Amino acid sequence: MTRPAKLLLQTTIPTIADDWNIGRFEMLRTYLAGLKDSGAAPLFEVVARDRDSGGGPDSLLSALGDSDFDAAWLFAVDVGDGLTEEDCAGVSAFRRRGGGLMVTRDHMDLGSSVCSLGGVGAAHYFHSKNLDPDESRRRIDDPYTTEILWPNYHSGANGDYQTIEPVGAVHPVLRTPHGPIRFLPAHPHEGAVGKPVGDDTARVIATGVSKVSGARFNIAVAFEPSASGGPAIAQSTFHHFADYNWDPSAGAPSFVSEPPGDGLAASPDAQAQIRAYAKNLALWLAGRPLDAEVEAARLDAELDEALEESFPASDPPAIG
Secondary structure, three states: OOOOEEEEEEEOOOOOOOOOOHHHHHHHHHHHHHOEOOOOOEOEEEEEEOOOOOOOOOOOHHHHHHOOOOEEEEEOOOOOOOOOHHHHHHHHHHHHOOOEEEEEOOOOOOOHHHHHOOOHHHHEEOOOOOOOOOHHHOOOOOOOOOOOOOOOEOOOOEOEEEEOEEOOOOOHHHEEOOEEOOEEEOOOOEOEEOOOOOOOOEEEEEEEEOOOOOOEEEEEEEEOOEOOEOOEEEEOOHHHOOHHHHOHHHOOOOOOOOOOOOOOOOOHHHHHHHHHHHHHHHHHHOOOOOHHHHHHHHHHHHHHHHHHHHOOOOOOOOOO
């Protein structure tokens, strides 16, 4: 029996009640931990934690390269100081040894401590660090929360969903047996991601559209596994995975001022696609087969069996 893939869900802040601590991603943790394979065995063993308190290197992140985790999901919810040099070295070593890595942040400079991460950090553009190379995109897109500066793409209200567009060949994390994933949670001010210059392992795999300006922005950048590192995803906002965005009744920190929407609650199809995306990410980052791949293999096997029944092999020639 294949062992469950071991996943780490971790924030870049210590446990602070009135902030985006790991408890605000409990619906994601519960969902992933509850997934089973065809034999009813768990697909994932999930460890969810905030970074250590007290300053200094995080005991797990700084040693992640020597851990037995298959994939790590890093929710960069800090204001720029969430990762130490030792943490970045540990996470980068983890990916170099083949571990899967998802790194997500939010608007402006939120989560900008990820800039030092090898490869994936370069895919995240901020207001004061690692600026978007396209100067035309350095402008305010969310005009409502005026204290938040670019990047801040307005894909909709928390609690609503947005329509995303696959870019190029549909990436495995966007495939389902029923077609590509087209919906993700909305957020009033998403961050900016893009393909790092000169990295041929990376490409933008999905875009969204601002409901304010009509500007198209990047949702996710995928890094294919290579000799230099394991698979990785740079995601435009951690709000694609937060409880508040999956169900606003879960609550948010007191500094969240925008009124939530209820579009996602009214759309079972969007809810199913959002969970399918989370499952696909977890499987792909851990190097496990995805549902669409399993279904394609099953259909191929059925076709081969049908062809064999329709066109049986001819009898061997008689020996005289």
